[in-house]
Amino acid sequence: MGKKIPVRTGCQNCSRCTGSIGGNAARKTVRGTGVALGAVVTVGLSLLFIRRCRACDHPMGSHHH
Secondary structure, X not given: OOOOOOOOXXXXXXXXXXXXXXXXXXXXXHHHHHHHHHHHHOOOHHHHHOOEOOOOOOEHHHEOO
């Protein structure tokens, strides 16, 4: 048997799954800059505490509550 590949689906309340291509690109640039800066400042420890969605694997901060 082959290796199982997890199936990822989009969330209805995730701004990354439901957003436009241009909006997602801008959001990714801004968030990526902040995450990278936080990782440099905390020597990578901040990346361990980012909660991710089980369905789409995006950070929970991009989900509407």
